[in-house]
Amino acid sequence: MTNFNKSAELLKEEATSFATAARVKYYDIVIDHGQGAVITDVDGNDYIDLLASASSTNTGHAHPKVAKAIAEQASKLIQYTPAYFANPNAAKLAPKLAALSPISGDVEVAWGNSGSDANDAIIKFSRAYTGRQYIVTFTGAYHGSTYGSMTMSSVSLNMTRKMGPMLPGIVKVPFPDPWEQEADETEQHFVDRMFSQFELPFETYLPAEEVAAIVIEPIQGDGGIIKVPDAYMQKLYAFAKEHGILFCVDEVNQGMGRTGKWWGIQNFPGVEPDLMSVGKSVASGMPLSAVIGRKEIMESLGAPGHLFTTAGNPVTTAASLATLEVMEEEHLVERSAELGQLAKDFFKQEAQEFDFIGNVRMYGLNGGIDIVDPSTGKGDSDATTMIMNRVFELGAIIISLRGSVLRFQPPLVITEEQLKQAFAILHQAFSEYQAGQLTMPTCHHMGW
Incomplete structure (x- = not known):
């Protein structure tokens, strides 16, 4: 029987001094260690990780090369602020990331600590370069939790509730969600309607x-692991170019091989960003981010317009250099595409067997699986909660998006055997839900 004694004790101790706003509620475990695609809690329970720490550990947990790079650098120098002086690792990493970016011409990089401040940087540099004030973002977006990135976001009322006024000059427009497409509507009509x-x-x-x-x-x-329709993206890109508006992409969640390509934007041939934000897996989960952009844009601000005491420090940039080596040596981008196809085939087959599985969206090892009420076709949050809780009981970690979307993002190093074990767990949970054998967990509200 699964044991949670130590987790319960630690969570009780933490609860006396830990803010509710600082964690989205899911499972009552305390994670102790991990290796590859498996994490282990303080009670010794193992789980196949289907979340990859919110897509921030694409190279898996405690990858030997990354761990070695961190340890070796920490024994030499942990921190001396890059705001004043360069360090060898950051000096080597900047041109590597610039060359790896999907931006042609001269490219520059500025460091940050999280995807949030990288998205704030997009606001700063785009306003500085253009001399214009407005920033257009999309409903359903999550860009971060600093005031700028939070204002750009549109995924939870708790990201604005009681905190206004938010940053001025941010205008949100509807994202072309698949749920907005009418049953008898063609793809082209849907794109035209949403673009209107x-x-x-x-x-x-x-x-x-x-x-x-x-x-x-x-x-x-x-927002649900949703790819922008190709025709919509082309219209959007053309509109930006026609009006001299910078076209900027957030690659924090979907970059670093997650979609079967280095960057999510590379799923749209001919579309090239002016600025992009990178974080999460860029340093295998260490606190490092970057805004990357065309040189003339990046040179529109002078110091200290965008710098932080710890951003780009020796340890995090050592981790990033090692991460890039692992990605290339282990062909993790290609691996994401190949194993992602296996996952897509699995979930498509499950959707044929179980009528409560709706749309399946899979791009590399990166998927959103809608759980619906078969009688209405609408998202079913209770069913999703019961299913993901059962998956957890069976030994895997998966969470939800939008209340009724299963988020499937395992580390890219997951083995085919582990992937198939995860499929077996998911199939069992689906089967038990279909048979009416699942009940709601004690904590009914789980997720955003």
Whole structure:
């Protein structure tokens, strides 16, 4: 029988001094260690990780090469602020990331500590370069938890509730969600209709010549793992170019091989960002982020316009250099595409067997699986909670998005055997739900 004694004790101790706002509620475990695609809690229970620490450990847990790089650098120098002096690792990493980016011409990088401040940087640099104030973002987006990135986000009311006023000059437009497509509507009509909604502000109150940037997740992460329709993206890109608006992409969740390509935007041929934000897996989960962009844009601000005491420090950049080596040596981008196809085939087959599985979206080892009420076709949050809780009981970690979307993002190093074990766990949970054998967990509300 699974034991949770130590986890319960630690969580009780933590609860006396830990803020509710600082953690989204899921499972009552305390994670002690991990290796590859398996994590282990303080009670010794193992779990196949289907979340990869919110897509921040694409190289898996405690990868030997990454761990060695961190340890060796920590024994030499942990921190001396890159805000004043360079360090060898950051000096080597900047040109590597610039060359790896999907941006042509001269490219520059500025460091941060998280994806949140990288998205704040997009606001800063785009306003500085264009001399314009407005930033256009999309509903369903998650860009971070600093004031700028939080204002750009649109995934939870608790990211604005009681905290206003938010950053001025941010305008949100509808994201082309698949749930908005009508049953008898063609893809082209859907794209045209959604793009008309995008254009409406520009026709009524938002002067295009005063818009600095359009910021989009090419594949929306926390909004449900949703790829922008190709035709919509082309229209959006053309609109930005026509009006001198910077086209900016958030690659924090979907970058670093997650989609079967280095960057999510590379799923859209011919579309090239002016600025992009990178974080999470860029240093295998160590606190490092970057804004990457065309040189002339990045040179529009002078110091200290975007710098932080610890951003780009020797340890985090050592981790990132090792991460890039692992990604290349183990062909993790290609591995994401190959194993992602296995996952896509599995979930498509499950959808044929179980009528409560709706749309399946899979791009590399990166998927959103809708759990629906078969009688209405609408998302079923209770069913999702019961299923993911049963998956947890059976030995795997998976969470939900939007209340009724299963988030499937295992580390890219997951073995085929572990993947198949995860499939068996998921199939069992689906079967037991179909048979009416699952009940709601004690904590009914789980997730965002």
